[in-house]
Amino acid sequence: MxxxxxxxxxxxxxxxxxxxxxxxxxxxxxxxxxxxPELSPRDRSLVTIAGLLAGGNIEQLNWHIPYGLNNGLTETEITEVITHLAFYAGWPKAVSAMTVAKRILDAEKEESR
Structure with a gap:
């Protein structure tokens, strides 16, 4: 600091x-x-969310999904990467990640009302 x-x-x-x-x-x-500079913050966030899901590090999504939104990711992009990775990383990991994403994205919508 x-x-x-x-x-x-x-x-x-x-x-x-x-x-x-x-x-x-x-x-x-x-x-x-x-x-x-080789990747934009938006792209780094998308890759990081995908990597965390694939590794089963779901708890870290609590920080990285809001960070990804701040870096320009959309709700659709976040839910799509989770859906896509269900077939590559495993269904339980994707369901766990989608549960975290839904909670965060629903809270974001509620705050913006």
């Missing part, structure tokens, strides 16, 4: 408990990898 800036989500989550993980996430993953 730079002086005077708000703490990152990882800093809030782990702070002094796991400072190296916070640093690697903030400085390397989001400070370097996500900033590379």
């Amino acid at each position: 730079t002086e005077g800036s708000a703490p990152s989500d990882m800093e809030k989550l782990f702070g002094a408990f796991a400072p190296k993980l916070v640093s690697l996430t903030d400085d390397v993953l989001f400070g370097d990898i996500w900033e590379r």
